[in-house]
Amino acid sequence: MDSHVTDLTGLTAADAARRIATGEITSAMLVEACLARIKERDESVQAWEHLDEEFALEQARRADERRAQDLSAGPLHGVPVGIKDIIDTCDFPTENGTPAHAGRQPGDDAVLVSQLKDAGAIILGKTVTTELAVLHPARTRNPHNLEHTPGGSSSGSAAAVADNMAPLAIGTQTGGSVIRPASFCGVYGFKPTHAMISRTGVLMQAPPLDTIGVFARSVEDLGLITDCLTAYDARDAWMRPRSRSRLRDMALREPPVDPVFAFVKSPPWDEFAEDATKQAFPELVEALGEQCDEVELPQVFSAALVMQKLIQTADIAKFYGPISAKAPDVISAALSERIEQGKSITAVDYNTALGVREALNAGLDEVFERYDAIITPASPGPAPKGLGATGSPVFNSMWTYLGVPCVTVPLLEADGLPMGVQLVGARHDDGRLLRNARWLVEHLSASSDNE
Amino acid sequence: MDSHVTDLTGLTAADAARRIATGEITSAMLVEACLARIKERDESVQAWEHLDEEFALEQARRADERRAQDLSAGPLHGVPVGIKDIIDTCDFPTENGTPAHAGRQPGDDAVLVSQLKDAGAIILGKTVTTELAVLHPARTRNPHNLEHTPGGSSSGSAAAVADNMAPLAIGTQTGGSVIRPASFCGVYGFKPTHAMISRTGVLMQAPPLDTIGVFARSVEDLGLITDCLTAYDARDAWMRPRSRSRLRDMALREPPVDPVFAFVKSPPWDEFAEDATKQAFPELVEALGEQCDEVELPQVFSAALVMQKLIQTADIAKFYGPISAKAPDVISAALSERIEQGKSITAVDYNTALGVREALNAGLDEVFERYDAIITPASPGPAPKGLGATGSPVFNSMWTYLGVPCVTVPLLEADGLPMGVQLVGARHDDGRLLRNARWLVEHLSASSDNE
Numbered sequence: 001m002d003s004h005v006t007d008l009t010g011l012t013a014a015d016a017a018r019r020i021a022t023g024e025i026t027s028a029m030l031v032e033a034c035l036a037r038i039k040e041r042d043e044s045v046q047a048w049e050h051l052d053e054e055f056a057l058e059q060a061r062r063a064d065e066r067r068a069q070d071l072s073a074g075p076l077h078g079v080p081v082g083i084k085d086i087i088d089t090c091d092f093p094t095e096n097g098t099p100a101h102a103g104r105q106p107g108d109d110a111v112l113v114s115q116l117k118d119a120g121a122i123i124l125g126k127t128v129t130t131e132l133a134v135l136h137p138a139r140t141r142n143p144h145n146l147e148h149t150p151g152g153s154s155s156g157s158a159a160a161v162a163d164n165m166a167p168l169a170i171g172t173q174t175g176g177s178v179i180r181p182a183s184f185c186g187v188y189g190f191k192p193t194h195a196m197i198s199r200t201g202v203l204m205q206a207p208p209l210d211t212i213g214v215f216a217r218s219v220e221d222l223g224l225i226t227d228c229l230t231a232y233d234a235r236d237a238w239m240r241p242r243s244r245s246r247l248r249d250m251a252l253r254e255p256p257v258d259p260v261f262a263f264v265k266s267p268p269w270d271e272f273a274e275d276a277t278k279q280a281f282p283e284l285v286e287a288l289g290e291q292c293d294e295v296e297l298p299q300v301f302s303a304a305l306v307m308q309k310l311i312q313t314a315d316i317a318k319f320y321g322p323i324s325a326k327a328p329d330v331i332s333a334a335l336s337e338r339i340e341q342g343k344s345i346t347a348v349d350y351n352t353a354l355g356v357r358e359a360l361n362a363g364l365d366e367v368f369e370r371y372d373a374i375i376t377p378a379s380p381g382p383a384p385k386g387l388g389a390t391g392s393p394v395f396n397s398m399w400t401y402l403g404v405p406c407v408t409v410p411l412l413e414a415d416g417l418p419m420g421v422q423l424v425g426a427r428h429d430d431g432r433l434l435r436n437a438r439w440l441v442e443h444l445s446a447s448s449d450n451e
Numbered sequence: 452m453d454s455h456v457t458d459l460t461g462l463t464a465a466d467a468a469r470r471i472a473t474g475e476i477t478s479a480m481l482v483e484a485c486l487a488r489i490k491e492r493d494e495s496v497q498a499w500e501h502l503d504e505e506f507a508l509e510q511a512r513r514a515d516e517r518r519a520q521d522l523s524a525g526p527l528h529g530v531p532v533g534i535k536d537i538i539d540t541c542d543f544p545t546e547n548g549t550p551a552h553a554g555r556q557p558g559d560d561a562v563l564v565s566q567l568k569d570a571g572a573i574i575l576g577k578t579v580t581t582e583l584a585v586l587h588p589a590r591t592r593n594p595h596n597l598e599h600t601p602g603g604s605s606s607g608s609a610a611a612v613a614d615n616m617a618p619l620a621i622g623t624q625t626g627g628s629v630i631r632p633a634s635f636c637g638v639y640g641f642k643p644t645h646a647m648i649s650r651t652g653v654l655m656q657a658p659p660l661d662t663i664g665v666f667a668r669s670v671e672d673l674g675l676i677t678d679c680l681t682a683y684d685a686r687d688a689w690m691r692p693r694s695r696s697r698l699r700d701m702a703l704r705e706p707p708v709d710p711v712f713a714f715v716k717s718p719p720w721d722e723f724a725e726d727a728t729k730q731a732f733p734e735l736v737e738a739l740g741e742q743c744d745e746v747e748l749p750q751v752f753s754a755a756l757v758m759q760k761l762i763q764t765a766d767i768a769k770f771y772g773p774i775s776a777k778a779p780d781v782i783s784a785a786l787s788e789r790i791e792q793g794k795s796i797t798a799v800d801y802n803t804a805l806g807v808r809e810a811l812n813a814g815l816d817e818v819f820e821r822y823d824a825i826i827t828p829a830s831p832g833p834a835p836k837g838l839g840a841t842g843s844p845v846f847n848s849m850w851t852y853l854g855v856p857c858v859t860v861p862l863l864e865a866d867g868l869p870m871g872v873q874l875v876g877a878r879h880d881d882g883r884l885l886r887n888a889r890w891l892v893e894h895l896s897a898s899s900d901n902e
Contacts, residue, residue: 241692314798321799347765347801348772348794 027078110201127156151181176393178213186418250431274381317342478529561652578607602632627844637869701882725832768793
């Protein structure tokens, strides 16, 4: 394979789509390059659960034929996407990261997979997930250092995008399963507002928390793919009909004035932030000067972590209890224990936890009246060493619980590993969040260029 | 007061609104007539919790002035409405039927009260509710026989409309609190599809079940008032934006072909239906001839009553537990016991009960593919004697749980008391349900005229 083709693996999705649209490259060239990269690297990285080279190339050839015939093409025409293996696909098994579902073959695509196909995307394959998208790790390694975890639960999706195996991948976040692995793997990760993307056909873990998220190589790409996934789906009981999102346009727009950020350490800072984080964030705040104030959330926000865990644990008991009852021997000890804990949580506590969320969001709205976005760690530090755990979601769970949009941008480095900066926005103001994230990336790279 | 004015109390709301619009009568005349009727009767019936004659007349005079100036008038311009006393009103206290909330004065109107005002309605006063809209009875009597219960929990709303004190009233149903009292009091009652009317500013008992309903003197009136209340309210988390309802128009339209009904005895029939019901319904089915088949629901529907009670009891513990903890001495023994029961219900069971509902609704959809509406009892029989209980919601709870629209029409009589016939429709097909209800009323009165 010549170097021209190999270089394609580093393209952003927007760039790849543009080149395919103009005929500069074909989808088949891009997909071949990704497959070659996977062949070269995946024995080490282990990002993929199900791959089908022939099927991927066939999709690419069909996309190229359509383009040759000038047939209408979606915004992701010919661009390959990796799909976390808890998301149903009729072309690949969907095994949910557990031997209990070995060989499980859905008859239908999840709604979001249909939407990707409608947008012209190539379904490249299924990416490795932790056990049932909870904490028990799978075999995936961090492409930046194979002895370190890639994070989880969307381990394969984050690693695949980081290692140039695919320009885009889909993940899910119930605690910290998109933002944390994106931070550890040094890619852009986006968890939109809760239930902005349909969860029909996706393994349910805790519906009030479960959120589809995306991995990419630029803020623009996060908007590009998310815009393809926000059509209303009445079968997702938490969705509301909304006008079609224009996140990509918003992400590319210049803010009317320079945004002002609120640096929020958030409740776990003292106990969980690692030295790298405790050093990097004050420096970041200083670099932003007048564009950033440190803001302390009211004390009551410290309840959020407990509430998130309560909802997640009760729903894990509901949705995974029956799986564990059928196949107790293949469920990890930690998950079995959590299922047992969840069974005794009362409906009053569960519904109280849902109610508190509304109260906390009202408090958060006040922050967003004064600041354009919150800046906060995406993870306690860089990816921890070892593959026996996927790191802590403690800097993510509160935001997942609140349902607010979160994006992580790979701006920091520590111990030779990447580390993300998380930005948090107001619910349903996802476009503004992406705009501010892009501003931050460009502003900081401009200032470091001037140093 | 002359007889001309007294007669106004028997008008339907549509007729009253039309006469006010044409200038044949004034709103003040109508309100005066209602107040006179209340003065005459309410010492016996006890339907009203809060009344303010001067305020009612002032609203009426303002309505008449607006009409005289040809200012735009809503569909309920000048028509008085009674409001159940668990619905917040800034012009009257809202005491929720419990001494624990004695003197409670909301600062804001519930959304539905604002919508009534926007439609031009006169807020006549607050109607008596049972304790916190559960089973413990209040003082209201059945206007058809003062020794019998009017049913509950919307006791005063049903009795007020039945006794010509107001042409319209608002109630709520979490188990059987609209359809049952409407049946007992011989008025038209309508529980629309769940969350079609905003519950913001209404006492929460169990949000997955709580449904606003209406009482009136004709099917057309049920549509008329409901159409004023279906605008989207984002603060009610269960609402979805929908196009404005046209229930009144639908109710008045002729069905394209004569509807075919499914007579469903429903699970409680054998144990709970009284002799009057067991005699009247087969006769009704026979009178309908080819327009009605008896249909048996699948066995699994017998779980619905248990599931409804589980959700209601767990949420009673959540929402009323804190009230009881603050003022334990004023909460009835039965409600205190139910709160205690509710505290131990698990989140898994609660969420399972919510999940089962979707499965049962899929089964019900099959019935509605073959039949235009279900016919089923509205109550076990006519209003029971005594004021120590409000009768059983056992023929209502399943439908409330399923979230389907229900209407009761006062077609039957037993032991000198009225008895309703309940019609049930498919979710979000409320207009068709009202159309079929009107057809049934007219068809049966035409056939009895011919006898």
